[in-house]
Amino acid sequence: MPDDVQTPVQVQRKAWVILLLTALFWGGNVVASRLAVGEVSPMAMVTIRWGSVALVMLAVCWRDCVRDWPVLRAHWLRVTLMGFFGFTVYQVLYFGAAHATSGVHLAILQGVAPAFIFAGARIFYGTPIGLVRGIGLALTMLAVAVVATRGEPQHLIGMELNIGDVAMLVASVSYAAYTVALRKRPNVSALAFFTALATVAALTSLPLLAGEMILGQVQWPTPKGWLSMAYIIIFPSLLAQLFFIRGVAMIGPGRASLFYNLVPVLGAIMAVTLLGEPFAPYHAAGLALALGGVLIAEVFGGRRF
Numbered sequence: 001m002p003d004d005v006q007t008p009v010q011v012q013r014k015a016w017v018i019l020l021l022t023a024l025f026w027g028g029n030v031v032a033s034r035l036a037v038g039e040v041s042p043m044a045m046v047t048i049r050w051g052s053v054a055l056v057m058l059a060v061c062w063r064d065c066v067r068d069w070p071v072l073r074a075h076w077l078r079v080t081l082m083g084f085f086g087f088t089v090y091q092v093l094y095f096g097a098a099h100a101t102s103g104v105h106l107a108i109l110q111g112v113a114p115a116f117i118f119a120g121a122r123i124f125y126g127t128p129i130g131l132v133r134g135i136g137l138a139l140t141m142l143a144v145a146v147v148a149t150r151g152e153p154q155h156l157i158g159m160e161l162n163i164g165d166v167a168m169l170v171a172s173v174s175y176a177a178y179t180v181a182l183r184k185r186p187n188v189s190a191l192a193f194f195t196a197l198a199t200v201a202a203l204t205s206l207p208l209l210a211g212e213m214i215l216g217q218v219q220w221p222t223p224k225g226w227l228s229m230a231y232i233i234i235f236p237s238l239l240a241q242l243f244f245i246r247g248v249a250m251i252g253p254g255r256a257s258l259f260y261n262l263v264p265v266l267g268a269i270m271a272v273t274l275l276g277e278p279f280a281p282y283h284a285a286g287l288a289l290a291l292g293g294v295l296i297a298e299v300f301g302g303r304r305f
Helices: 008-036 042-074 076-100 103-110 113-125 131-148 163-184 190-214 223-251 253-275 281-299
Strands: none
Touching: 008 223, 008 253, 042 076, 042 190, 042 223, 076 163, 076 190, 103 163, 113 131, 113 163, 113 253, 131 253, 131 281, 163 223, 163 253, 190 223, 223 253, 253 281
C-alpha cells in the first residue's frame, strides 16, 4: 500500500481528532460569547465575524477561489442557501433565542440538532441509523439534558415553548439542513467552498445590521469585545468550520453530528475552568454520557454513513 494511502481505521481516527477539536473550539465559543455580552451587539457581531472570516479566507486562498469560481458559480444557488441557512440564519436565531428563553430551554433545544441531522440523512440519502448508533445518539442528547437541568430532571416538568424556544428549534433545523447538504457540496476545495459560504454569510447579514442601526441598537465592539471577537473569528468561525466540513467529508453527516453534542458539555467544563464557575457532579455525568455516546456510536456502530 502506498505511504500516502490511509486505511479506513486511520481515516476514522483522524476524523475523530478533527471533530473533537471542532467541538472544543465551539465549546469555547460559549465562554467567548458570554464575555462579549454588553461589549458588542448581536448583529454587529455576526457581520464582523463573517466579514472578517471572508476577508482572511480571500487573502489566504484567492488562487483556489479563482480556480474553483466556475464550479461555484454553476452552483451559486446551493452555495448561497447553505451559507445563509447554515451561518447567518443559525446565528441570528441563536442570538435571538438567547435573549428570549431560559438557559435550560436553550441548551436542550440546541442539543436536538443531531436528531434533525440524522432524520435529514435518512430522508434524503436513505442513511440507516441502526440500534447501536441510536443508543449513542440518545446518550449524547441525555448528556445535554443532564447539564442543562443541572442533574435535576424535574426542571423539565411544565416546560412551555415560547418565541425563543421556537427560534432555537428553527435554528437547529437550519444548521441540520446545512450539515446534511454538506454531503453533496460542489466539487471544489474545502478552502474555496468555505470562503464562498463566509462571503454569503457576511453579505446576507448586512440588511440585519442595517436594521439594528436604524433601531439605534447597534453597539460596536469595546476593547474587551474585540478580544472576544478575536477568539470567535479564529477558532469557532475559521478553524472549527473548516474542520467540520472535513469531518463530514470523512465519516458522513450523521456520524459527525454526534460530536456536536459534546459542545454544550465542553462549554460547561470550560465555563468552570475559565470563568470560575463551580464544578458539580452533573458536569462529570454529562461529560461521561456525551463521550460514551460518541464512542458507542463510533466504535460499535457498524457500517459507515
